[in-house]
Amino acid sequence: MKKFWSNLSLNKKLVLIAITLGVIALFAGDPYGGTTIKVNEKSIALSTVDNSDKVSVTELADWIIKDKSDFELVDLRSEEKYNEYTIPGSQCIPLPQISSSDLLRNQKIILFSDDDVASSQAWFILKSKNYKGVYILDGGLNAWKEKILFPKAPVNASKDELVEFEKMKEVAKFFGGQAQTDSSVTETKQEIKLPTTTGGTTKTTAPTAKKKKREGC
Amino acid sequence: MNAPFFKFEYFNSDVSLIIAFAIGIAFGIALEKGGFGRATILASQFYFTNMRVLKVMFTAIVTAMLGLYFLSVIGFVDLSLVYLTQTNLLPMAVGGLIAGLGFIIGGYCPGTSMVAVATGKLDALVFVAGMIFGILVFGEMFPGIEEFFNSGYMGTITLPSYFNLSYGLVVFLVVLMAVGAFTAAEWGEKKMAAKTGKEIL
Numbered sequence A: 001m002k003k004f005w006s007n008l009s010l011n012k013k014l015v016l017i018a019i020t021l022g023v024i025a026l027f028a029g030d031p032y033g034g035t036t037i038k039v040n041e042k043s044i045a046l047s048t049v050d051n052s053d054k055v056s057v058t059e060l061a062d063w064i065i066k067d068k069s070d071f072e073l074v075d076l077r078s079e080e081k082y083n084e085y086t087i088p089g090s091q092c093i094p095l096p097q098i099s100s101s102d103l104l105r106n107q108k109i110i111l112f113s114d115d116d117v118a119s120s121q122a123w124f125i126l127k128s129k130n131y132k133g134v135y136i137l138d139g140g141l142n143a144w145k146e147k148i149l150f151p152k153a154p155v156n157a158s159k160d161e162l163v164e165f166e167k168m169k170e171v172a173k174f175f176g177g178q179a180q181t182d183s184s185v186t187e188t189k190q191e192i193k194l195p196t197t198t199g200g201t202t203k204t205t206a207p208t209a210k211k212k213k214r215e216g217c
Numbered sequence B: 001m002n003a004p005f006f007k008f009e010y011f012n013s014d015v016s017l018i019i020a021f022a023i024g025i026a027f028g029i030a031l032e033k034g035g036f037g038r039a040t041i042l043a044s045q046f047y048f049t050n051m052r053v054l055k056v057m058f059t060a061i062v063t064a065m066l067g068l069y070f071l072s073v074i075g076f077v078d079l080s081l082v083y084l085t086q087t088n089l090l091p092m093a094v095g096g097l098i099a100g101l102g103f104i105i106g107g108y109c110p111g112t113s114m115v116a117v118a119t120g121k122l123d124a125l126v127f128v129a130g131m132i133f134g135i136l137v138f139g140e141m142f143p144g145i146e147e148f149f150n151s152g153y154m155g156t157i158t159l160p161s162y163f164n165l166s167y168g169l170v171v172f173l174v175v176l177m178a179v180g181a182f183t184a185a186e187w188g189e190k191k192m193a194a195k196t197g198k199e200i201l
Helices: A002-007 A010-028 A041-049 A057-065 A079-084 A095-100 A117-128 A140-149 A159-174 A183-187 B013-033 B039-047 B052-073 B089-106 B110-118 B122-149 B159-163 B167-196
Strands: A071-075 A090-092 A108-112 A133-137 B153-155
Touching: A010 B052, A010 B167, A057 A140, A057 A159, A079 A090, A095 A117, A108 A117, A108 A140, A117 A133, A133 A140, A140 A159, B013 B110, B039 B052, B039 B089, B052 B167, B089 B122, B110 B122, B159 B167
Parallel strands: A071 A090, A071 A108, A108 A133
Antiparallel strands: none
């Protein structure tokens, strides 16, 4: 066997290697399926427990008001709902498209939908695809509406709470909402009109389709 | 560690330019060493007197294919992140024919002409000038041919997905094809040499 091999010319050796590898390839399977996803279950579980993967709506409102731009805000709902109302500065990437989006792995990404379900799913998808800084907007758009756009006056409020509420009123105004001082208004929730995304906000919504970089030769 | 390195952001786009520069130089050296810096060698491929182009290119294809295939099977390369050109069948066939004509007439393809310029070949300099002129002409007439340019769009397709074959089978078939082509090339070169009485370049 050894003698047979050393008697071959270099070309013949290379051809033999190529054919051998080709035959192995017949049984080696799908290269796309071979890309296994590695999930660090411990770190994922831990970050869920200590809430380090969540961003509260008040934090987010604060960042938007301060015009921070070191994060990418992602609206996971359908385009229809996105056009109706969204948090200023967000881009629309519906959940089914999240894995093929051009979000970058080193970006700080904040996900939200109406509640926490879709954003948790998207969070897991991105996290398992090795995205580093993925966060969930705690409570989603519902919490955003409740706490930022239409905050309710606390019942039997202490002094501190009242000061806090005065602040929230200003924040609500900034985002085009209105603080609810009369508790009866909230009963008839249909009357609350959502602010239009473009009016009264600092950032206009980012266009959905970012210019895609051309590749290839 | 996972590949493609750039897509997994092991380095940024500035560093990627430096890496591209290094790879480009290595590619140029490989082409020159393969004899692709001489128009006579390249053109003789089309007269079947010297099959060096076919051998070098097919070797490169098989090497890259086997490497990519096995690296992705073991999970090192994420193939879904590797860029695939989209296919417009007829425009690409026409473009290929035009490029082939230029190849026979000029004796270079765009890449090899750069290599030949680097080694100081005058004909390659003229070829590159013509190529730039051609790019200008194409750019100017583009609005007129835009419709044809975009016709026959098939998206990003691959042989396995189009013919519904397994990837492994296609890899095996391409290896067989290459080995067959090498054997035929060797045989053909001997025949042609006997016919023309000339030594292979």
